Amino acid sequence: MSDPTTTTIVSPDHGRSFFGHPRGLVTCFMVEFFERFTYYGMRSMLVLFLAAPLVSDNPGFGVDGATAGAVYALFTGGAYLLAIPGGWIADRLIGQRKAIFIGGLFIAAGNFILAIPATPAVFYSGVFVMVLGIGLLKPNVSSVVGALYEGQSGARRDAGFSIFYMGINLGAMSGPLIASALGEKVNWHLGFLLCGIATLAGTLYFIISQKYLGIAGLPPQNVPPKERKNTWTLLIAIGVAAAVLAVVLFARDNPPSEHQLALGLFAGQVALAVFFFGYVLTSKELDTAAKKKIGVIVVFFFCAILFWGGFEQQGTTFNTFAFEYTDRSLLGGWFEDGQHPATWYQSVNPIFIIVFAPIFAWFWVWLGMRQMDPSAPAKMAYGLLLLGVGFLVMMWAAQLVVSSGGKVGPTWLVLAFLFHTFGELCLSPVGLSNVTKLAPAKFVSRMMGTWFLGTAMGNTIAGLVGGQFAEAKVDQMPGIFLTMTLIGVGAGVVILVISRGLRGWIGDAK
Numbered sequence: 001m002s003d004p005t006t007t008t009i010v011s012p013d014h015g016r017s018f019f020g021h022p023r024g025l026v027t028c029f030m031v032e033f034f035e036r037f038t039y040y041g042m043r044s045m046l047v048l049f050l051a052a053p054l055v056s057d058n059p060g061f062g063v064d065g066a067t068a069g070a071v072y073a074l075f076t077g078g079a080y081l082l083a084i085p086g087g088w089i090a091d092r093l094i095g096q097r098k099a100i101f102i103g104g105l106f107i108a109a110g111n112f113i114l115a116i117p118a119t120p121a122v123f124y125s126g127v128f129v130m131v132l133g134i135g136l137l138k139p140n141v142s143s144v145v146g147a148l149y150e151g152q153s154g155a156r157r158d159a160g161f162s163i164f165y166m167g168i169n170l171g172a173m174s175g176p177l178i179a180s181a182l183g184e185k186v187n188w189h190l191g192f193l194l195c196g197i198a199t200l201a202g203t204l205y206f207i208i209s210q211k212y213l214g215i216a217g218l219p220p221q222n223v224p225p226k227e228r229k230n231t232w233t234l235l236i237a238i239g240v241a242a243a244v245l246a247v248v249l250f251a252r253d254n255p256p257s258e259h260q261l262a263l264g265l266f267a268g269q270v271a272l273a274v275f276f277f278g279y280v281l282t283s284k285e286l287d288t289a290a291k292k293k294i295g296v297i298v299v300f301f302f303c304a305i306l307f308w309g310g311f312e313q314q315g316t317t318f319n320t321f322a323f324e325y326t327d328r329s330l331l332g333g334w335f336e337d338g339q340h341p342a343t344w345y346q347s348v349n350p351i352f353i354i355v356f357a358p359i360f361a362w363f364w365v366w367l368g369m370r371q372m373d374p375s376a377p378a379k380m381a382y383g384l385l386l387l388g389v390g391f392l393v394m395m396w397a398a399q400l401v402v403s404s405g406g407k408v409g410p411t412w413l414v415l416a417f418l419f420h421t422f423g424e425l426c427l428s429p430v431g432l433s434n435v436t437k438l439a440p441a442k443f444v445s446r447m448m449g450t451w452f453l454g455t456a457m458g459n460t461i462a463g464l465v466g467g468q469f470a471e472a473k474v475d476q477m478p479g480i481f482l483t484m485t486l487i488g489v490g491a492g493v494v495i496l497v498i499s500r501g502l503r504g505w506i507g508d509a510k
Contacts, residue, residue: 008189020158022148023212027205029167032141034202035181036168038107038195041175041183042114043315044346047072047187048323049188058187061120069316069467070258075127075220076312077265077460082135084449087143089136092231095219096140096147099209103140104203106133111196115189126192139452140217147216160463165357180343185335190508259467273301273453276446292505293438296377297447299495299502300431301454303380306491307427308458309465310387310484311420316466318413321394321477327407345413352421360425378433381495383427387507388488391417395481402475433480438506452460 050068052060063071090099113126145164149157175195178396182193210217223231249256256264280286280294322328323342332338367373374382397412432451437445469480495502 009328016119021156021163022214023260023410024148024209024214024216025145025160025163027209027212028141028145028148029164029312031043031104031202031206031208032164033167033171034205035104035107035134035137035141035176035199036171037175037179038111038171039124039175040172040201040346040350041179041195041198042111042130042192043076044176044180044319044343045183045191046341047073047316047319047466047470048184052188058184060188061123063120065320065470066467069463069465069470070262071127071463072316072466073262073460073463074258074265075131076315076463077269077456078128078131079134079138080452080456080459081265082131083139083267083452083456084135086135086137087139087449089235090140090143091220092223093219093228093235096144097213098138099136100144100202100206100217102204103133103135103137104199104206106130107137108196108203109133111192111199114192115196117189134311144213144217148213149290150216151373166354169350169353171325173347173354176341176343176346180346181341184341184343194417215464220478259464262460262464266457266464269453269457269460273450273457274449276453277301280443280446290440293440294443296502296505297435297438297450299377299498300380300434301450303384303427303491303495304431304451304454305457305461306487307383307387307423308455309461310458310488311424312459312462313466313469314349314417314420316393316462317469318416319343320466321397322410322468324411325398325401325407325474326413327409330410345410345417348414348417349421349424352418353424356421357425359404375499376506377495377499379426379430381492381499383423383430384492384495386419386423386426386488388485388490388492390416390423391481391484393419395478395485398477398481402478434506 047068049060050063050071052058052062053063054060056060086099086103090096094102109126110126110130110133113129114123116122116126142164145161146157149160173243175198179194179198181191182194183189277294277298281291286294319342322345326342326345328339328342330464331340334340364373393412393416397408397416400408400412435447435451436444465484472480
């Protein structure tokens with residue numbers, strides 16, 4: 001990649017490019033499309049590949065469900081966790097463009113490693129390389145989109161992000177439909193290879209079209225040399241410490257299992273959250289009103305953990321249910337075994353997002369014009385309640401599996417995905433928006449990091465819980481889904497009960 005400072009820079013063209021938006025938006029759209037294609041394509045295959053028998057027409061590693069779930073937890077939880085330092089590295093050192101470029105190469109390389117029919121150790125190294133790449137790329141594409149609209153109206157900026165998010169969901173929809181189906185029905189490693197090619201294509205397009213980004217994403221110029229040097233020193237120290245820890249853990253006779261590593265990751269995430277929120281809440285720089293707003297963010301943080309811990313079981317629990325207990329004969333004539341791919345169900349949520357996100361956005365505005373718009377805590381509660389309803393649907397489906405001794409139709413999964421999507425549209429935009437509104441100016445960036453941390457913790461939980469589901473007996477499934485229902489509904493009810501008090505803590509923040 002050529003140095004951005006020597007590249008011919010073209011001012012963003014606002015008049016004739018992408019629906020009247022800067023031409024650089026196309027660049028970010030395509031990068032995010034291919035990255036999400038890869039992420040969701042790989043995520044949809046991961047658990048099923050790991051659990052596939054060693055001896056079969058399309059062999060996997062034949063690991064138990066708990067191990068597969070733990071690897072999923074390490075992958076998804078680690079990817080979102082590393083998005084925090086990924087944004088920091090770009091902001092303080094290399095700029096968003098270089099972070100996106102390097103991250104794209106790492107993601108592609110990781111998938112190419114996964115495409116090698118080799119040992120689990122080689123496969124896990126590919127997963128690790130992917131995690132590093134996602135941590136660099138994911139937070140910085142959004143930052144570049146924001147920079148393209150610097151100084152422009154909020155409505156134009158919102159419209160640009162709406163187009164950008166369409167790229168996210170189109171990629172998330174396409175990956176499972178194409179790459180995951182290829183992996184599941186033909187050869188898992190070909191599916192991973194296609195994911196790598198997709199990210200490489202997006203990265204090459206980024207190199208070719210980055211001139212349309214103007215000055216967006218260039219390396220930071222306002223960081224003092226001493227601070228830059230100290231940041232590099234800290235980064236190198238962290239890398240060395242991580243390498244030493246890896247040697248200590250794995251260069252011994254009894255290295256930790258995947259499940260132990262996932263539990264260790266979750267423990268580290270909890271410790272990080274406790275340390276950071278404790279530091280902020282005890283800060284003498286904040287008055288009582290500011291600390292109350294931080295308290296609301298803490299509540300939203302726990303809501304995010306619970307919600308994503310349930311929602312992200314799409315790639316574990318729901319994937320297993322689709323593969324083992326769902327009648328997939330619809331369109332099955334296209335496939336040799338008469339069953340359409342189980343991974344296709346991973347495209348249901350992004351399809352629903354594309355269809356219903358504009359409707360929800362209009363509905364909230366319509367309620368607001370009539371002074372009926374629910375408060376932020378109430379919307380968070382609705383998200384958790386809808387999460388619980390989705391698991392209630394799955395409990396009924398599991399009961400039908402137990403009573404019939406067979407499989408159920410795909411309607412149950414689709415309906416559960418629908419309720420979970422509605423929950424996401426209630427909780428996710430509201431939580432992210434209110435973190436920026438409630439956080440004191442000095443802590444806004446770090447508080448945004450806590451939202452990524454909550455998502456990371458939820459994904460880690462989803463992997464661990466999904467692994468236990470895969471190991472459960474058939475007659476235990478209804479009880480597992482009932483527990484998840486009670487957690488979602490119970491948490492939603494608690495938030496509704498305390499929502500009036502939380503509104504008081506929010507104060508004048510709009």
